[in-house]
Amino acid sequence: MKERRIKIAGMGRALAGERLEFDGQTRYRLRADETLLDLEERAAGQALEAASIKIQDVDCIVCATATPLQAIPCNAALLHERMAKGLETPAMDINTTCTSFITALDVMACMVEAGRYERVLIVSGDMASAALNPNQKESFELFSDAAAACVLLRSGEGEGSAVLYSSQRTWSEGAHDTEIRGGCGLMTAFCMNGENREDYYFDMKGKKILKLCAKKLPPFIDACLKEAEIDRSEIRLVIPHQASRALGVIMPRLGFPKGTYFDRVERYGNMVSASVPYALSEAINEELIRRGELVLLIGTAAGLTSNFLLLRY
Amino acid sequence: MKERRIKIAGMGRALAGERLEFDGQTRYRLRADETLLDLEERAAGQALEAASIKIQDVDCIVCATATPLQAIPCNAALLHERMAKGLETPAMDINTTCTSFITALDVMACMVEAGRYERVLIVSGDMASAALNPNQKESFELFSDAAAACVLLRSGEGEGSAVLYSSQRTWSEGAHDTEIRGGCGLMTAFCMNGENREDYYFDMKGKKILKLCAKKLPPFIDACLKEAEIDRSEIRLVIPHQASRALGVIMPRLGFPKGTYFDRVERYGNMVSASVPYALSEAINEELIRRGELVLLIGTAAGLTSNFLLLRY
Numbered sequence: 001m002k003e004r005r006i007k008i009a010g011m012g013r014a015l016a017g018e019r020l021e022f023d024g025q026t027r028y029r030l031r032a033d034e035t036l037l038d039l040e041e042r043a044a045g046q047a048l049e050a051a052s053i054k055i056q057d058v059d060c061i062v063c064a065t066a067t068p069l070q071a072i073p074c075n076a077a078l079l080h081e082r083m084a085k086g087l088e089t090p091a092m093d094i095n096t097t098c099t100s101f102i103t104a105l106d107v108m109a110c111m112v113e114a115g116r117y118e119r120v121l122i123v124s125g126d127m128a129s130a131a132l133n134p135n136q137k138e139s140f141e142l143f144s145d146a147a148a149a150c151v152l153l154r155s156g157e158g159e160g161s162a163v164l165y166s167s168q169r170t171w172s173e174g175a176h177d178t179e180i181r182g183g184c185g186l187m188t189a190f191c192m193n194g195e196n197r198e199d200y201y202f203d204m205k206g207k208k209i210l211k212l213c214a215k216k217l218p219p220f221i222d223a224c225l226k227e228a229e230i231d232r233s234e235i236r237l238v239i240p241h242q243a244s245r246a247l248g249v250i251m252p253r254l255g256f257p258k259g260t261y262f263d264r265v266e267r268y269g270n271m272v273s274a275s276v277p278y279a280l281s282e283a284i285n286e287e288l289i290r291r292g293e294l295v296l297l298i299g300t301a302a303g304l305t306s307n308f309l310l311l312r313y
Numbered sequence: 314m315k316e317r318r319i320k321i322a323g324m325g326r327a328l329a330g331e332r333l334e335f336d337g338q339t340r341y342r343l344r345a346d347e348t349l350l351d352l353e354e355r356a357a358g359q360a361l362e363a364a365s366i367k368i369q370d371v372d373c374i375v376c377a378t379a380t381p382l383q384a385i386p387c388n389a390a391l392l393h394e395r396m397a398k399g400l401e402t403p404a405m406d407i408n409t410t411c412t413s414f415i416t417a418l419d420v421m422a423c424m425v426e427a428g429r430y431e432r433v434l435i436v437s438g439d440m441a442s443a444a445l446n447p448n449q450k451e452s453f454e455l456f457s458d459a460a461a462a463c464v465l466l467r468s469g470e471g472e473g474s475a476v477l478y479s480s481q482r483t484w485s486e487g488a489h490d491t492e493i494r495g496g497c498g499l500m501t502a503f504c505m506n507g508e509n510r511e512d513y514y515f516d517m518k519g520k521k522i523l524k525l526c527a528k529k530l531p532p533f534i535d536a537c538l539k540e541a542e543i544d545r546s547e548i549r550l551v552i553p554h555q556a557s558r559a560l561g562v563i564m565p566r567l568g569f570p571k572g573t574y575f576d577r578v579e580r581y582g583n584m585v586s587a588s589v590p591y592a593l594s595e596a597i598n599e600e601l602i603r604r605g606e607l608v609l610l611i612g613t614a615a616g617l618t619s620n621f622l623l624l625r626y
Binding site for chain 2: 001002004035036060061066067068069070071072073074076077078080081084085086088089090091092093094095096097103106107109110111113114115116126127130131166167168169170171172173175178179180181182183184185186187188189190192200202301302303304305
């Protein structure tokens with residue numbers, strides 16, 4: 001695969017305002033006076049500032065989010081209204097659920113490489129709290145509401161920043177292991193009744209997903225590393241999707257022992273599409289990753305989808 | 314802009330099974346025993362057959378749809394389950410509402426150009442009927458449920474098929490002129506009550522949209538043609554989004570008189586994301602477009618977004 005010469009020029013992140021504790025784990029949820037758009041706007045503003053560019057300089061706004069704010073229009077149009085009203089910047093959504101940010105980075109690196117765009121703002125974020133089922137303890141205590149954003153530029157002459165390799169796989173035998181069945185086209189809000197109310201909540205079959213991941217992920221990761229011609233030891237830091245507390249069990253099985261990957265599940269839980277860019281932004285801030293070093297973004301998403309993207313930061 | 318050497322190798326389309334007439338206009342709606350996934354699967358199957366490839370040969374499945382079937386997972390994972398269960402083909406959604414197909418073609422042409430994918434299945438389709446408001450006559454009588462699909466390949470040596478130029482603009486001052494406010498994150502199904510029930514229906518401010526389009530579209534189209542260095546007379550056929558019966562008024566104002574563009578509003582109405590690929594598929598079938606000829610795909614979408622994509626078929 002030809003490397004795609006892009007650079008993460010700036011990142012930003014924002015947490016919801018209500019802080020909760022579940023059994024030593026901290027989670028954040030939207031307060032009644034804030035919406036996800038507030039968080040997305042804050043994260044995007046920080047990313048622009050860090051990249052030293054203005055929203056007027058951005059030539060594409062991408063919302064890489066798992067869940068819709070409204071069925072129509074797309075999330076990026078609503079964020080555009082907050083940040084870019086009066087401008088003509090194109091806005092689009094890219095969605096592979098929890099790994100949407102990795103997919104968007106993969107896609108937009110190709111668009112930059114093809115000369116279609118040069119300065120892209122990618123914003124991720126979800127409000128899991130809108131659909132958490134209080135009767136499903138495992139998922140109810142897992143998620144946080146947050147947003148994170150990234151400014152992507154074409155790499156300049158002499159800069160080494162690039163997407164070196166990327167891959168995605170979807171195994172739809174897991175399509176119903178993580179889902180919200182109700183609220184949209186297949187089961188509209190009008191269909192809700194006393195019997196099917198639970199269908200409108202987020203529903204996660206944790207053990208089934210773990211089993212499918214245990215089967216599918218190791219050969220996927222191995223195949224990617226082989227095709228990318230990269231040894232695990234060359235990777236400075238792995239940024240996995242912060243899927244659950246099982247991270248500490250799964251990562252070593254993928255050949256990444258403690259210390260080689262970033263784990264903030266205790267501090268934030270699963271932030272859906274914001275997890276990967278939020279973690280990446282923190283790792284950059286804490287100087288755990290420096291320019292020129294290799295970073296691996298990986299994650300699993302409802303689908304079941306998994307993404308692998310190797311970046312020279 | 315560098316041309317991106319891709320080829321539409323096959324297309325397919327499917328209409329919902331219930332046929333209605335409104336004032337001389339024919340519309341199609343899903344029967345109780347069918348879902349949008351049935352239509353998408355049919356359209357995609359035709360596209361694969363027309364391209365003489367199998368689903369096993371596809372290296373990416375894209376749902377370019379306006380509305381979610383479920384909030385989680387993405388539409389492409391649910392279509393994957395229908396068509397590709399047991400395979401590992403990556404699946405993703407790309408969404409700019411009604412112009413999602415044009416955006417997906419634009420995006421995936423870049424991914425093919427960058428060497429990331431080679432054989433892409435793009436499927437569009439929406440079930441407007443799930444959210445039409447019987448009290449809003451204009452929109453209630455406008456939409457049809459349908460799906461359309463396309464197989465995109467890298468152009469072979471000596472083939473001229475390519476995306477020659479593409480552009481998108483979003484003017485978010487129109488973000489709330491076409492929307493479904495309720496059902497998703499900002500106003501969940503749980504919030505529905507006797508007072509806000511109308512918010513869960515599709516809501517279209519027809520006159521406001523027309524006014525914004527009349528202001529924004531002519532300079533956009535002119536700028537695109539100029540930048541693409543193409544004269545209107547070189548275009549074999551314009552395939553516009555079949556937005557409404559106003560097509561016959563708007564197109565001449567954009568410099569495309571009757572006979573230069575494809576108009577099937579009377580026959581099908583607005584099929585949301587399926588409109589453009591459905592019309593393109595019909596035009597190819599009727600030999601109104603031949604290999605090597607220039608086709609212009611244009612459209613407006615909730616956002617307000619507009620897309621322009623010039624294709625050498």
